[in-house]
Amino acid sequence: RKEVEQDPGPFNVPEGATVAFNCTYSNSASQSFFWYRQDCRKEPKLLMSVYSSGNEDGRFTAQLNKASQYVSLLIRDSQPSDSATYLCAVTSGGSNYKLTFGKGTLLTVNP
Amino acid sequence: GAVVSQHPSWVICKSGTSVKIECRSLDFQATTMFWYRQFPKQSLMLMATSNEGSKATYEQGVEKDKFLINHASLTLSTLTVTSAHPEDSSFYICSLDRGSQPQHFGDGTRLSIL
Numbered sequence: 001r002k003e004v005e006q007d008p009g010p011f012n013v014p015e016g017a018t019v020a021f022n023c024t025y026s027n028s029a030s031q032s033f034f035w036y037r038q039d040c041r042k043e044p045k046l047l048m049s050v051y052s053s054g055n056e057d058g059r060f061t062a063q064l065n066k067a068s069q070y071v072s073l074l075i076r077d078s079q080p081s082d083s084a085t086y087l088c089a090v091t092s093g094g095s096n097y098k099l100t101f102g103k104g105t106l107l108t109v110n111p
Numbered sequence: 112g113a114v115v116s117q118h119p120s121w122v123i124c125k126s127g128t129s130v131k132i133e134c135r136s137l138d139f140q141a142t143t144m145f146w147y148r149q150f151p152k153q154s155l156m157l158m159a160t161s162n163e164g165s166k167a168t169y170e171q172g173v174e175k176d177k178f179l180i181n182h183a184s185l186t187l188s189t190l191t192v193t194s195a196h197p198e199d200s201s202f203y204i205c206s207l208d209r210g211s212q213p214q215h216f217g218d219g220t221r222l223s224i225l
Contacts, residue, residue, distance in 0.1 A: 004154075034213055043117075043204050043216040044155065087154070098145070099206075099214060103154040 003027060006088050006102035013078055015111050021073040023088030023102055033064055035073045036087040038104065044087055048073070078109045114138050117205055117217030124195060125225055131191045132220045134205030140185035143208035146178075148201045149219075155204065161188040195224045 006023045036044035050062040061074040085104040092098045116135040144161040160168040167180035179191040200223050206214040
């Protein structure tokens with residue numbers, strides 16, 4: 001089983017749609033969870049840290065279920081500018097933030 | 112603003128050339144930096160952890176003699192791909208360990224070996 005698995009995608013949605021990304025991780029000792037956004041041929045950029053109580057930032061909502069080892073990202077009212085690859089990242093424990101990434105899910109929002 | 116500067120952004124070289132990639136921390140004294148590699152349509156894979164003043168820690172399957180890492184100061188880590196071959200063509204990205212804050216990544220270096 002891969003350490004971090006994501007929906008394979010790609011997702012093609014119309015503007016205004018709600019999109020959900022799912023991510024599961026295998027290391028139960030993982031402590032920190034993140035969603036990154038990566039545009040084509042660019043570096044990943046942090047979108048959100050994911051807290052155990054769940055957190056929201058505008059149109060973006062992240063959820064964490066440690067019992068199920070599951071992380072999710074919801075985008076409401078998606079915009080064409082949201083088109084990118086969304087990467088789930090999980091730390092392997094410790095304080096040095098050694099990240100393991102999922103393969104990413106490509107999203108295209110059509111105007 | 113940018114906290115990590117990576118250079119060069121794009122390299123095209125002949126097979127057998129050694130290529131050095133620099134990763135600079137602009138606003139933080141980084142004792143630890145990370146080097147990742149990403150092949151097309153694949154996830155970022157951690158290659159090694161760069162430790163200031165000591166040897167880098169390499170992930171399983173990464174050849175330390177092939178990918179030389181030097182972290183001589185708190186603001187600079189370098190990755191040298193020695194005797195690069197076409198199969199080394201990839202997107203190489205560095206990031207900083209900023210303690211309690213999430214990692215920030217450099218712009219990445221796209222390496223193409225002919």
